[in-house]
Amino acid sequence: MARKEISGNQEELERLRGRLLQLEADKKQLEERLSTTSSAAEVTPPATTPDELEATLRLFVRKVAMILQAEKCLIMLLDQEAGELYAQRPAFGLPDEMMASFRVPITEGVSGEVFRTGKPALVEDAMADPRTAQEQVALLHVRNMLTVPLAIERRDEEQRVVDRTSIGVLHVFNKRGKHSFNDEDRGILQVLARNAASVISNAQLFINISAEKQQLESTLQSILSGVLVTAGNGRVMLMNTAAKRIFSVSLDDGVGKPLNEVVKVDRVLEMVNHTLGTAEERTEEISLFGSAGEKVFQAQTAVLRGEDQQTSGVVATFNDITELRNVERMKTEFVSSVSHELRTPLTSIKGFIRTLLDDAEGYYDRDTQIEFYNIIDQECDRLVRLISDLLNVSRIEAGRALELNLRNVDVATLINRVATSQRSYTTRHEIVVEAPDGLVITADEDKVDQMLTNLLSNAIKYSPEGGTITVSAKDLGGRVSVSVADQGIGIPPEHLDKIFARFHRVDSRDTRQAGGTGIGLYLVKHLVQAHGGEIEVTSKVGEGSTFSFTLPKTSPAPAPAN
Numbered sequence: 001m002a003r004k005e006i007s008g009n010q011e012e013l014e015r016l017r018g019r020l021l022q023l024e025a026d027k028k029q030l031e032e033r034l035s036t037t038s039s040a041a042e043v044t045p046p047a048t049t050p051d052e053l054e055a056t057l058r059l060f061v062r063k064v065a066m067i068l069q070a071e072k073c074l075i076m077l078l079d080q081e082a083g084e085l086y087a088q089r090p091a092f093g094l095p096d097e098m099m100a101s102f103r104v105p106i107t108e109g110v111s112g113e114v115f116r117t118g119k120p121a122l123v124e125d126a127m128a129d130p131r132t133a134q135e136q137v138a139l140l141h142v143r144n145m146l147t148v149p150l151a152i153e154r155r156d157e158e159q160r161v162v163d164r165t166s167i168g169v170l171h172v173f174n175k176r177g178k179h180s181f182n183d184e185d186r187g188i189l190q191v192l193a194r195n196a197a198s199v200i201s202n203a204q205l206f207i208n209i210s211a212e213k214q215q216l217e218s219t220l221q222s223i224l225s226g227v228l229v230t231a232g233n234g235r236v237m238l239m240n241t242a243a244k245r246i247f248s249v250s251l252d253d254g255v256g257k258p259l260n261e262v263v264k265v266d267r268v269l270e271m272v273n274h275t276l277g278t279a280e281e282r283t284e285e286i287s288l289f290g291s292a293g294e295k296v297f298q299a300q301t302a303v304l305r306g307e308d309q310q311t312s313g314v315v316a317t318f319n320d321i322t323e324l325r326n327v328e329r330m331k332t333e334f335v336s337s338v339s340h341e342l343r344t345p346l347t348s349i350k351g352f353i354r355t356l357l358d359d360a361e362g363y364y365d366r367d368t369q370i371e372f373y374n375i376i377d378q379e380c381d382r383l384v385r386l387i388s389d390l391l392n393v394s395r396i397e398a399g400r401a402l403e404l405n406l407r408n409v410d411v412a413t414l415i416n417r418v419a420t421s422q423r424s425y426t427t428r429h430e431i432v433v434e435a436p437d438g439l440v441i442t443a444d445e446d447k448v449d450q451m452l453t454n455l456l457s458n459a460i461k462y463s464p465e466g467g468t469i470t471v472s473a474k475d476l477g478g479r480v481s482v483s484v485a486d487q488g489i490g491i492p493p494e495h496l497d498k499i500f501a502r503f504h505r506v507d508s509r510d511t512r513q514a515g516g517t518g519i520g521l522y523l524v525k526h527l528v529q530a531h532g533g534e535i536e537v538t539s540k541v542g543e544g545s546t547f548s549f550t551l552p553k554t555s556p557a558p559a560p561a562n
Contacts, residue, residue, distance in 0.1 A: 048210070053203040054090060060199075061092040064192055068185050070172035072140065075150070075196070076104070076111055077168035085111050085168060088200075093173070094140065102136075109133050110147050114169045120148040120190060124180045126173075142173045146181035148189045150197040167197055226297070226318035229304070230272055232311060234259050246288065246297065246318055268299060268316070275301040275314045285321070296322045342386065345379035352376050378424070385453070392526075393519050404444040404530060411439040411473050411480060418452040419471055428466030431456070435473035441480050442554045447527050454520040455484040455547050463488030463544070478553055479533075485546040491539040499537060500525040524549075 061073040072093030076085040087094075087102035104111045110121050110131045123129045126142040136142075148170050154163040170193045175181050217238075220227050226243030230236055239254045239262070247263050254262045260269055271282045283300045297318045304313035352372045356364075364372070412435035419431045452471070459469045467487030474481045491499060500521050528535045528549045539545035 048203070048206050050207060053200070053207065056199060056203070057088065057196075058090045060192075060196055061090065064170075064172065064189070065092045067192075068146070068172050068181070068189060069176040069179075070146075070181075071174035071176060072142075072172070074171040074173070075168060075200075076102075076171065077150070077200070078106070078115070078166070079103075083107075085115060088168070098139075104133070104136075109136075110145070111169050111171070114147045114149050115166055118149045118151060118164065118166060120146070120186050122146055122181055122183075122186060140173065143178075144175060144180045145171060145173045146185055146189055147171050148186065148193045150193050150200065152197055152201050153194065167201055170196060224320070228259075228263070228272075228316045228318070229313060230259050230276070230316075231313045232276065234273070234276065236262050237313060243318060246295075248290070271299060271301050272314050272316055275303060276311060279303050279311050286318075294322070295320060296325050342383070345382045348379045349376050385450075388450075389519055389523055392523055404447065406442050406444060408440050409443050409445045409448060411435055411441060411482070412437050414445065414448060415452060415471050415473060415482070418449060418456060422453070422456045422460060425457075426460050426466075429460055429463060430468045432468055432470045433472075434470060436475065439473060439475055439480060440553075441551055443531055443551060447530070448551075451524045451527050451549065452482070452484070454524050458520060458547075459484055459486035459488065459545075462486070467544075476550065479550045480553060481548060481550045483546055483548040485544065487544040490541040490543055491537070491545055492541055496537060496539060500535070521547075 057075060061075065064070070065073040070093075072091065074091045074094060075088040077088045078084075079086050082103075084103045084105050087099040089096055089099050091099060106112045106115050110123060110129070113131060114121050121131075123132065123145045126132050126137045126145055127134065132142075149166050150168040150170055152165045152167060153161050156162050170189065172181065172185075172189060175185075220238065220240045223240070224242055226246045227238065227240045228236065228243045229238040235256060235258055236254050239249065241251065243249075244251060244254060247265065247268075249262055259272060263269060265286065265288065267284065267286050271284060274280065275282060281300070281302050283298065286297050286299050288295050288297065298321050299316060299318050301314050301316045303311055304315055306312040352375055356369065356372060412433075415433050415435050419433050423431055456469065456471065463469065463486045465488075469487075470483075470485045472483050472485075524547075525535050528551070531551050533549055533551040535547065535549040537545060537547050
């Protein structure tokens with residue numbers, strides 16, 4: 001009896017010894033696998049670009065497949081807008097071209113279940129499991145699978161999970177040797193998944209921040225306003241292209257240097273330093289002089305604050321308001337000029353009418369009276385033209401089309417009529433007409449008359465010493481060219497590209513004496529364009545100017561008035 005008990009005990013001891021040896025072997029193998037798992041989680045330094053992330057994941061899925069002896073390994077990430085899990089390149093054992101179309105709603109399949117519940121799933125027979133999509137399983141040649149969630153966990157001081165955010169799932173398919181995945185594989189894959197989730201989340205966050213930063217910098221570089229950002233210590237953190245151009249700073253210079261070494265404008269330095277010291281925002285107008293002349297900028301400073309709400313820097317913006325101030329100045333001059341232009345004919349009309357009314361005894365003979373009436377009539381015509389110009393400019397500024405009353409117009413007859421009318425205003429100029437007979441266009445005769453009258457009137461006005469004014473017309477086939485050339489004071493080169501702008505006048509002693517409202521050429525340009533034509537000017541100071549416009553022989557139908 002005792003021998004049998006001893007024998008039984010020995011057999012049990014041998015069995016326990018064998019089990020112990022097996023456990024020791026299993027422990028050693030598991031430690032080796034966990035060691036490999038740890039190294040898989042640290043395959044490369046943190047990824048900071050899409051290419052680095054792809055390289056990191058490529059190495060990761062290869063090592064996961066090796067550790068778990070899987071034929072395939074696939075990462076699927078969440079597309080929040082679509083509510084789907086999509087295959088993240090690269091995968092192990094699956095071609096890249098298959099990845100683009102591999103998407104699963106988070107409400108469906110094993111992938112959706114694991115993502116929603118946060119619990120791993122072991123599937124021994126993929127084709128028989130009701131949770132799997134049969135078509136995808138067949139397409140991927142999946143026999144069995146193990147799926148674990150990819151989740152970011154936040155833990156407290158006692159290492160308890162206090163927050164968990166799922167970003168996707170991690171799959172391994174087809175255990176090699178026709179085996180199935182087990183609980184040990186599940187534990188290892190969960191460890192790997194936690195590390196992978198951290199790597200992916202951090203990389204995506206870094207990539208998104210980098211992309212946002214790059215987009216912001218690109219936007220700042222492309223805007224026309226100058227932008228200057230300084231740190232709390234007064235050093236330049238950012239300076240866009242416009243700001244560098246404003247302050248004459250080379251494109252590869254400025255950032256990292258003290259502001260007073262980069263910007264040499266005292267008022268700008270004072271504004272930025274004031275905002276840094278007092279946290280008070282400032283808005284001022286500053287004038288800068290450069291190769292292009294005087295520029296006026298609206299400068300504004302704003303405070304940058306850190307998380308502690310303390311001043312960490314200043315952002316200053318510089319908006320070029322030179323044109324705005326010029327327009328305001330030109331409008332002021334325009335009002336003054338229009339007042340003068342209206343007062344002159346009205347004074348003349350009133351003077352001659354008063355003279356005629358006071359002539360009760362008939363001191364002036366009939367011829368003199370008729371001469372007075374003609375002057376009054378001409379001055380009234382001058383007033384009508386000025387008021388018509390103002391109304392047309394108002395229509396153009398309001399975006400309403402100029403109505404055209406199209407009919408056949410004999411160009412030579414019209415030019416001669418305008419030339420005859422303008423000869424009555426001067427005795428020092430010779431007006432020569434060079435226009436072939438029989439040249440007919442379809443146009444608004446009154447509008448073409450207005451163009452020629454404006455150009456001829458300007459030629460007389462800005463040729464104070466007299467000289468010859470030549471009005472010529474040429475047949476260009478489908479178009480007609482008309483030119484008005486004078487021998488006057490000319491236009492400086494810097495004004496040639498602005499001469500057709502509203503209210504623009506060349507400011508000189510001669511132009512101030514000549515007067516004018518600064519709207520004549522602006523109106524001529526729009527009248528020409530309304531006919532489908534083009535206008536240009538050539539000029540040389542002291543020698544004269546030539547204004548030329550071309551019109552189609554058949555003008556387009558006018559657009560309906562708004």
